[in-house]
Amino acid sequence: MSTSPNDATAALLAARTSGLRVITSDGRGIPVAHEPRDAADREPWAEYNARTGTVIRRHSSASCTTVQTTARWMQWSVSRSVSARLTRAGVHCAYEGRADGTRATTTFVDGSSLTWTGAGIRADVQGDDFTIHHSISEHRILRVQCTDDDGDITEQQTFATGNYADDSAALVACVTAYADRHGRTPRAEEPLPPIVLEGDPVSATLLKARSQEKGAVRIVTNDDRMLPVAYEPRTSDDPTPWAEYDPADGTVVGRRRSLECATLDVERGTVTEGWTVARSIYARLEEAGIEFAFGNDSGGTYIRVALADGSELTWNGVTVHGNDVSVLHTIGEHRSFVLDFTGRDGREVNHQFATGSYAADSSALVAWVVAYADHYGRAPRPLH
Known part of the structure; x- marks a missing residue:
């Protein structure tokens, strides 16, 4: 039969x-x-x-x-499936929980946050009821929990129709709608591991001269242009560790061997204006329709961005020379950026961008300023 x-x-x-x-x-x-x-x-x-x-x-x-297998089939996991769609919608999540993650979280521009998780048809192999790494084929429920900037739960939804297509679509729509209201945050850039060049005595000499002179010596291309270059080796044996940038968009346009670089004596306080971090960031903020103003304080120089709702942003940079806070040093002397947000309600948020790459740090800084401006509104150009 x-x-x-x-x-x-x-x-x-x-x-x-x-x-x-x-x-x-x-x-x-x-x-x-x-x-x-x-x-x-x-x-x-x-x-x-x-x-x-x-x-x-x-x-x-x-x-x-x-x-019978313990394989996770990660390409068919709920986490991979949902994260792919959230990423396309501009929402970037981080795994939390166990080492492999039992939930995913994201924080929004206004300080609120969202966590999503799920449950399969049975507890996973480590005994957890909630997981986001089980297979789509073993889906049972998805759940979203939203909290405000004080950590209080403001919203919770569970999707359990028994159909993964419907539940996952509802979850993605819920998270996307929340991001639309509360402001998407840019993807976080991971710091690069420190790299020490091997067998490159010329670069070592250039770096020593720059370090000893603390701003009085700049490393430039060894040609008639004398353009500032940044020391950004990609590997320990990188034959071209010096990066030449297009300041307008903050991207590397060429790489140089150490023998193609030289030191340039510069009177302290003078700059190569076209390649300052200020001018480089200015160009991209202007393109995004964001107005800004230059300021000074006892700690150095900074840039101020007023937002339409009365909140404001300030940003500045730290040079490779240590505690020099500035926005007028060249791209070649960049170490890190700091961005501070002050809300009209007194909320303060600090962001630091120090990956070791000017391209990554400057693009992250611009992305965060634009995200704040998108959420809180661009202020009109101030009247003089």
Whole structure:
């Protein structure tokens, strides 16, 4: 007697309950979710496109089998599937919880935050009920929790229709709507590991001269242009560790060997204006429609950006010479940026950008200023 479709489905579900995973039997071994469209559905097993969270094929129970494995099938995990869509929507999340993560979080421009997590059809292999790394095929619920800048829960939603396509779409829509209201934050840049060049005595001599003179000597291209260059080796044996920048967009336009660089004696206080970090950032803020003003205080120089709601931003930089706070040093002498936000309600936020790359730090600084301006409003050009 042949096995009926219902009997085959029951056998697969029983095997799944015992810890096995249901996959396609066509040699691809793709995990499938039991999502029958009605009681008589002859193809109750759904195969998903993980990136879009949509069903691309349906399978009968006869075309599925089981496998016993501890593999995570990360490309079909709930975390990978949802994160791909949130990233496309400009929402960047970080994993939290265990080393591999049981939830994902993101903080918004206004200080509020959001956490999302999920639960599978059974506790995962480490015994946790909540996880975001189980397979789409083992999805049971997704949950979102929102908190304000004081950490108080303001909203919580659970999506548990029994259909991953519907639940994940609802989760992405919820998170995206929250980001629209509270302000997307740019992706965080990770600091680069410190790199020491091996077998490059010329670069060592250039760096020693720059360090000893503390601003009186600048490293420039060894040609008629004498353009400032930044020491940004990519590896310990990088043959061209000196980066030449386009100051208008903060991108590297060329790389130089140490023998293509030289020291330039500069009277303290004078600058190569076109390649200052101020001019480089100015160009991109102007393009984004953001007005700014130059300021001084006892600690050095800074740039102020007033926002439409009465809050403000200030930013400045630190040079490779240590405690020199400035916005008028050259790109080649950049070490880090600091951005401070002061809300009209007194809320203060500090951001630091110190990856070791001017391209990464300056783009992150601009992205954060634009994010604040998008959320709190651009102030008109001040009248003089």
